Amino acid sequence: MPSPIHAAWLPEDATTALATAVHVSGTGPLVATVSDEARAATRLHGGHLEPDPTAARLLLLTLDLARALAGEPAVARALEALDDDGPSCPERYAIARDGDRTAVVGEDDHGLLHGTFALLRHRGEEDVVVRRPAHRSRMLDHWDNMVSHPVMGTVERGYAGDSLFFADGDVRADLGRVAGYARLLASIGVNRVAVNNVNVHRAETELLGPRLADVARIADVLRRWGIRLHLSVSFASPIVLGGLSTADPLAEEVARWWTEAAGRVYAAVPDFGGFVVKADSEGQPGPFAYGRDHADGANVLARALAPHGGVVHWRAFVYDHRQDWRDRSTDRARAASDHFAPLDGRFEPDVVLQVKHGPIDFQVREPVSPVLAAVPATTVAVELQLTQEYTGQQRHVCYLGPAWSEVLTFGLAERGTRPVHELVAGGVVGVANVGTDEFWTGHPLAQANLFAFGALAWDPTADPDAVLREWAAATFGPDDEDVVDTVCAMMTDSWATYESYTAPLGVGFMVRPGHHYGPDVDGYEYTPWGTYHFADRDGIGVDRTRATGTGFTGQYPSPWRERYEDLASCPDELLLFFHHVPWTHRLHSGRTVVQHVYDTHLAGVERVEELVRQWAGLEGRVEADLFARVQERLAEQRRSAQEWCDQLCTYVWRHSGVPDEHGRPIHP
Amino acid sequence: MPSPIHAAWLPEDATTALATAVHVSGTGPLVATVSDEARAATRLHGGHLEPDPTAARLLLLTLDLARALAGEPAVARALEALDDDGPSCPERYAIARDGDRTAVVGEDDHGLLHGTFALLRHRGEEDVVVRRPAHRSRMLDHWDNMVSHPVMGTVERGYAGDSLFFADGDVRADLGRVAGYARLLASIGVNRVAVNNVNVHRAETELLGPRLADVARIADVLRRWGIRLHLSVSFASPIVLGGLSTADPLAEEVARWWTEAAGRVYAAVPDFGGFVVKADSEGQPGPFAYGRDHADGANVLARALAPHGGVVHWRAFVYDHRQDWRDRSTDRARAASDHFAPLDGRFEPDVVLQVKHGPIDFQVREPVSPVLAAVPATTVAVELQLTQEYTGQQRHVCYLGPAWSEVLTFGLAERGTRPVHELVAGGVVGVANVGTDEFWTGHPLAQANLFAFGALAWDPTADPDAVLREWAAATFGPDDEDVVDTVCAMMTDSWATYESYTAPLGVGFMVRPGHHYGPDVDGYEYTPWGTYHFADRDGIGVDRTRATGTGFTGQYPSPWRERYEDLASCPDELLLFFHHVPWTHRLHSGRTVVQHVYDTHLAGVERVEELVRQWAGLEGRVEADLFARVQERLAEQRRSAQEWCDQLCTYVWRHSGVPDEHGRPIHP
Structure with missing residues (x-):
């Protein structure tokens, strides 16, 4: 029910x-x-x-x-x-x-x-x-599984109930919610949806074959709202589904298989959007197994789709997830450029290289991925993450409009004059944050992220505060200006607040391994995942400079490479992403790293306490169910923010031995 | 098949x-x-x-x-x-x-x-x-689940295939392997077996009711080998199974329910051994919910069993698993004594208080649990762990005979003159290490732990090296003395070897949270589990003294309390269990803590390399399948030992900044 x-x-x-x-x-x-x-x-x-x-x-x-x-x-x-x-x-x-x-x-x-x-x-x-839309393609990717994963459930990194599309190993019989969802998407201009997880398990490979009729049912619902359906496919489909002995992209029978598969898909779904592929990434199959590169891999799929007007979204998220933590020269941040920049010009026109906005993985703060400027002869899309995997998992308020706006308007190319949104001819892709939850998004206020994604994909120069207000007025008002004002006041800096009490200064990845919720400062420090901070008694951070570090800064065009690698010009918020510095290094803000951690984390908790008070003032003025849900989430955010604060402060204290300048107690 | x-x-x-x-x-x-x-x-x-x-x-x-x-x-x-x-x-x-x-x-x-x-x-x-057996009760507890757990499978902390007893939510139709297992147990003198997990899930509660006929089938097989069957039961059974509104042990209907339940069990299994209960522990239900204590809880079950000759094994593993890591006064090591010592004299004669051998949880090195001497008017059993949850999970060679021998012969009471084996009138209990694996125990050499358990439960004064040789001769010989010599040479110090490259000096718990395999030095440091080491730039260890620490030492009788709390007399191998010391603290061995970590870990890896070479010399002299299995496990042990070594050395280096005295390189 x-x-x-x-x-x-x-x-x-x-x-x-x-x-x-x-x-x-x-x-x-x-x-x-x-x-x-x-x-x-x-x-x-x-x-x-x-x-x-x-x-x-x-x-x-x-x-x-x-x-x-x-x-x-x-x-x-x-x-x-x-x-x-x-x-x-x-x-x-x-x-x-x-x-x-x-x-x-x-x-x-x-x-x-x-x-x-x-x-x-x-x-x-x-x-x-x-x-007019800035980008022709404004797409949401669902990481939905047909068969419930024992840990992830039916939505990988989903925090809003179950999959809208799938249940019990099948496409849902009743797609009523999908229709309601498609209407919401149409109202914000989203025009493409990939319905299944980029990690393609056994059951989902069948979407491309025996289950095409079910795919067509979903497409029929989406089509009424101007939305084209895409499928994530396994690069090994010719083997798994076709019974071939190889998926070598240069093998003739493989090309033929993909061509025939595309033909079958278009026979069932005439406006099919295309394939999304995560290849050679975190265990997914790909062209490397056959000694081929990713241009070979993407092109064979693109050639199959092109006659029908379909595209391949080929993800650039390729890195060594079995890295040796002892090897400080390997740098996961470099991986996407290292893999894809040399392939520029070799992709078919119907390949869209889908690039995560930052070089690592949707952390609360990352620099913009240099890949976006490194493949000028390739059609590129930027990938944002609506589902709050690393930004509070829809238990914390975190309005991501400002973060995305920063990415899209960042002057990455042509000496800082050409913003990201002009580089992404392939449009904007977001990882969806919805499910069967009665509020769609788990945290009711996370609806704002879905709304903002649509607004910024349509117009990346839009003011995220204005977008927020438009959303709040549509959702809560417009008659009660006071409610709208309060909601906006709570949310406008909520991304900055989340950043303030979690991983500091761009250092990233201090989350619990596996589920990625809550703090574990050393949780990934000695793992194969390539996400380290190298804290010791003397300092913290990753040296990514050319002179003494991994050389990642060299992947940026000027002026960014110089600006990032010079301590004098590197922005505070990215300091530890680019540099290993002593605990007592003084930021442009005038504070030391240690004092920054103490100050921002303690202030972050206070800000969350203020959120709790602000929301309490809306009791009786927003619908009761929604009020209660947000109140419950805020209580958890309060608890979790305190935990983040205390673990970070204690960790910094234990390593640095430097007390708080203001004498506030730090748990030893 | x-x-x-x-x-x-x-x-x-x-x-x-x-x-x-x-x-x-x-x-x-x-x-x-x-x-x-x-x-x-x-x-x-x-x-x-x-x-x-x-x-x-x-x-x-x-x-x-x-x-x-x-x-x-x-x-x-x-x-x-x-x-x-x-x-x-x-x-x-x-x-x-x-x-x-x-x-x-x-x-x-x-x-x-x-x-x-x-x-x-x-x-x-x-x-x-x-x-004659030193103890009348020599028991193995299986942590087997009827329904496969998504993470744990059918045996919680099992590393040897699936459950021998259960499959697909039911008691196995074919109990042939159970018969073979029972014969092995009979040959080493084990005379009681609890067949299901102390964490009793929904399905297993039914063993006590609708599934009694299946329990009787298992008991019939065991009986032929002189083994009595026990069941782990949920304290909430009167509610879950009986439909009562309470499980309050002082409620008359609850006592009546248990009496009737016992009657039903004995009607089906006339020589039924009794109940095993994990109550108020890690989320299991217990008497605390009704404001009752554990004597109340255990006694109501004992009174139901006593007329039939059954006993209650009531586990003393009760602690706060939602502890606040910021609270340094709470000490999980204290919990069992704090809970049970005040109850001494209040238990029915047919209650056996089942006490883990150490105060924490089967770490490679712990002091002996003071509870064993703290309840002289209570029948006590000591619980050992054959399944190598924290000692290499049957991927590492770790012969535990010497560890158990140390526990059983440790002079805990009467000023050090009365060993543990004289205190445990309730006998010895082991957590089983077997499953459907073709070698019974995953690692073929882990069969020695099953053998040694039986031997030491029968005669706790037996020499563990002699037991090892007896096992090796029976398994591999006796005709090829050289094979027996090599196997014994590999295994005799394998516990010490495992200790040498893992958590040092009794500090415990530096494993990956959840699955508990491999190193994660800070993995549990900021969790609610009560297992901390408090490392910072200055030092490491837990101060459990009376003067400045948690006071846990005060739970020991003399001379141990004084010996443990005085740095001058505390044994090196338990130093960090009882004291927080500077990294440069000098051990009785003459080495500093830092140097101890470097030396023992590097030596431990070398010792494992030697094991690999020793085993290689047996190729063609032991059966090929067994040779291959051990060889494969040794390769993993080699890899894992190196990982432990490197993480520990780097962690210590990063915190202390003290280099190796011998100039060996430590990964920064």
């Missing part, structure tokens, strides 16, 4: 803007969805569907039909705005008002769908808006 | 001593088993069963019938030996020779069974032997 589902940022009264005399027309399958939305809104709030465009107060049109209605002033203004906006672009839309009439004109039916949801949020601030 | 089972120390040619004209007679059900053994031996090696005692060359008799045959000189000598040995004692036996005739006389049928197996090992060294 599924629990009732929270409406997130689309509560019933969000659709009042559609509750008038609405005329919908256009071409393409999504026009029907827009009509359904309008019909539902009019039933709920009044108004009707109006066949006569001249009698309508609201016109929802695709561009081709709008041209015929250019006599309507609102339509004319929308068309003018589109013309002024420059070259045409799929999914673009304009909203224009003239007196009491409004027109939403989509460049195509996708544009009309986005424009319709934009209208709901528009609230009449401007007379004319025109918007 | 089970793999073929290794014969362990009872290969076919071990029974030649029974291959003659054998006369078997006596009373009691085990006489039939002895006859079967003799019959099988004569079929294999020649000879026959001889109805006429005067015509027999070997007489196997119980005492009552031997009296009637006192005219036979061998029998007369055996009877004389028994008379000279002092008061009668169940399970006692004598073996006597006169010319070419031999008599084995058992005080009872159990004694006859033991004497018969002793004869196999006797090899004619002496003309007359008489032996």
